[in-house]
Amino acid sequence: METASSSKRPRCRSELAPDRNAYIHYSRSHRDGVVAAHLSWSVQQVSSELGRQWKALTAAERKSWIELAQFDKARFHTEACQQIRKQQADGQPAQLSIKRKKQANEPRQPDTAYICFWKSRRPEVVAANPSLGAQLVSKEVARQWRALSDSERQVWEDMATKDKLRFQEEIARMHPTLAAAPQSLSAVSAPLKDPFAPKPAKTGFQLFMSHNRESFTLLNMTINDFRTEMSQLWKRLSDVDKNEWYELATQDEQRYEREVNAYKLPAYMNSEAQRAHERIDELKGLTRGDPRAPRLPRNSYSVYLSTKRQEMAAQHPNHKNSQIMREIGIAWKALSDVERALYQRKAEEDVERFRAEMEAHLAQQQEGHHGAGHSATRRSRKRKEREEEAHIQANQDQHDQQLSVVHEKVKARVVGRKQRKVRPPRRPKTAYNLMYMSKRTELLATYQMSHNECSALCGRLWRQMPEEEREPYKRMAAEDKRRYEVELEIYSAEVSQSSEGVLRDSAGCCYFF
CATH class of the missing domain: 1.10.30.10 (High mobility group box domain)
Structure with a gap:
């Protein structure tokens, strides 16, 4: 369908031209040639011929169009980032003025004044000229539209305004926030991917799975x-x-x-x-x-x-x-x-x-690395004087002499049998752990399975096990928990006693007390 020149809405400068895929670029480039070769064809026939030509192209012939689509996508990403940056600088919410993807149950878009006129006059033109093609019929309707005066067009303008109100009411009932929701920035959130980049190598298992994908x-x-x-x-x-x-x-x-x-x-x-x-x-x-x-x-x-x-x-x-x-x-x-x-x-x-x-x-x-290197260089260039170093060394010798006197007073450790290191008690096991330990050896020997498969099988057995069969394992788990609590109290007492002994025999304690 061809619209009148006066009804074409020019693209706003703030709107972004969306990127097109490879087929759209190909069809836009070859459409005029197909129309010139077949003047009597309809729009559907021209589109079908373009689709047939596109499917007949080889991979090498499609490569140039795919690269053109990638350049167009990179152009869109660059312009979108510039627009978002400008909106953020002006304090506006970041959103892209691109066409939103239509949902399956979304109401029909509102008609313009020319579309209302076209829907009304097209059947009359077709009835008066049955031999005209679809393109010529649209041209005749467009000629009649351009011949209308402003007062005659007002009827169709009112119909378009009424249809626009209808669309706004239906879209608000379907989803209250759909009309006012800002455009999603997901169009530029994903990075570009080169379709001709080398495909990563697959592992043996991936090749095995691809072979059996049928x-x-x-x-x-x-x-x-x-x-x-x-x-x-x-x-x-x-x-x-x-x-x-x-x-x-x-x-x-x-x-x-x-x-x-x-x-x-x-x-x-x-x-x-x-x-x-x-x-x-x-x-x-x-x-x-x-x-x-x-x-x-x-x-x-x-x-x-x-x-x-x-x-x-x-x-x-x-x-x-x-x-x-x-x-x-x-x-x-x-x-x-x-x-x-x-x-x-x-x-x-x-x-x-x-x-x-x-x-x-x-x-x-x-900054931390630079500051550390600068301070080290400064210290290497400015060393301390000999007299100051001698004074510090004298103070250090005096301090070492005092510590040696203190260490002589400390009781020496009795050399004998090596003391056993105090270790925390073993954690208690749950009822499921006890069941798994009792079944694991039997399952591994019977079914010749791996440990992961055995764990998965025990998990299924435990989930299917009734409460009366779980009861013995729960009693064993309760006894193991009581054992852990008793051993934990003994361990805490031993650690506390050992800490007090180490503190009492330390050099610092003897020095101050």
């Missing part, structure tokens, strides 16, 4: 069940069978090394937004092994988890931790994009917090 589509199981099943099959493989997959993994690792050595970073990966993401990853790597480093940033799901965990635990007090986590995961997947926007903004604020704190932490470390 069974996942044939069997009615989830992806987690499929991974569990593949893990069990991998454990049952012999070393000879596993070596075949290990050899394939070695070949894949060599392939990855060759591709990495020949890989050159494209220009679209050097944008400002991409450098900011790479800086965040670099700061995350610097936190390893540094106990004083600030807390790592949380993602949007972690923010949602920390917010809803206590609420979910209060609603379901009898649920286990795994059940609560599963319920939270299901609730997170059911959230809409608008409902997730709040947690995404909090996650982005946490990333900015981490970046600022980590940069300050690194600057403080550099």
